[in-house]
Amino acid sequence: MQTSTAEKRRKPRNTNSGMRVVRIGCKDGLGHTRWITADVVDSSPAGAGLSLSRPLEVGQPIEFRPSGDQSPARGRVVWCRDNKDGTYSAGVEFAPEGAPGKSGPAAGPAEENDFYEIMQLSPNADLETIHRVYRILAQRYHPDNRTSGNQPAFLRLSEAYAVLSDPALRAAYDARHREMRQVRRKILTEMEAAGGAAAEKQKRKAVLELLYAKTLHDFEHPTLTIHEIENLLGCPREHLQAALWFLKGKGYVQRSDNGRYALTVEGFEQAELAGAPPPEAALRGRLLAGPGEPASP
Structure with a gap:
């Protein structure tokens, strides 16, 4: 029964x-x-x-x-x-028959964070380093820490540590991580192949798409650092300086005192006028390194 x-x-x-x-x-x-x-x-x-x-x-x-x-x-x-x-x-x-059970590795989520970025680690980090860095960051972000406690950051850190500290889960994640990096390099190659003004337009479009998707996906934290933009696009920061300078000059992007970039109202509108993809597609294609090619604005 x-x-x-x-x-x-x-x-x-x-x-x-x-x-x-x-x-x-x-x-x-x-x-x-x-x-x-x-x-x-x-x-x-x-x-x-x-x-x-x-x-x-x-x-x-x-x-x-x-x-x-x-x-x-x-x-x-x-x-x-x-x-x-x-x-x-x-x-x-x-739902009926819906409780999680032991049935082999779970399917990868539709969106995946960069666990190495979250833990501030190199993909070559050994297990001892992973444990040591986790202890340091866990003390910093734990909600009981009244000075620097950060519940969302602590949850992301715990998720990253659960995967990277498990050899089997880490091996599966590393395979996906390498694939993400290959896709990012492909985006950069396509940008460089376009050359000149066309390449700069693609970079500006890509940055707008990233920040547009970030704003829709995480409205309370709609910002990205130059390091995050660099990694997500697979484009060195020196190749992004002109694009960011242009976007700031046009009033589409603003940079806060802590070095994080965010869209302005004008930039949000420009992203839509330029044909930014739906937020889910943008997140998969940009923030999470899924398939997708930048289009000229």
Whole structure:
């Protein structure tokens, strides 16, 4: 006889499920999938309790992807609470047969962070270095640190560490990471092949697309550093200086005192007029190094 949802709810929660960090995929108002990193605080066969940096809408269908060797699941949000400290707590109810289980490596998320960038590591870093850097950054970003605590950064760090500290998961991630770098190099090669004014137009278009997608995807943190732009486009910063100078001069981009770039209202409008792709396509094609070619504005 199949166990009912009500019976599952009566079972004690498991606070040591192994699902420490997960990706939550949900649809935005335009129907695009957005991925949010969340920390699992407890779980049961029927669902899980999450801590995350953004609110979820009650009743919202979601896809639940653990970072380890557990299979993805589908479900819906049953409650969400603002903790008044920049974080949110939420309860997720799994769909029938939807609780994550041990069934081999989970499929890679539609969007993937650069774990080496998050941990400020070289892809050649050894395991001892990974452990050491994690301890340093975890102390810095842990929410209990009143000086430099940062819950979203801590969740991203935990996700990166869970993968890079596991030899099998790291090997699979490294294969994808190499592919991402190859795609970025291809973008740069195409830009250089165009040559002259055409290449500069492509660079300006690419920067606008990056910042446009970042603004739509993460409105509370819509900025990128020159290092991030450089890595995401696979283009050395010295080749981006003219494009950034032009965009700032036109009032499309502004640079803050801490060196981060963001779109202005005029730049947001220009990105749309220039034919910026939908945010999901831009994120996959630029921020996450998926396929895509920059077009001239």
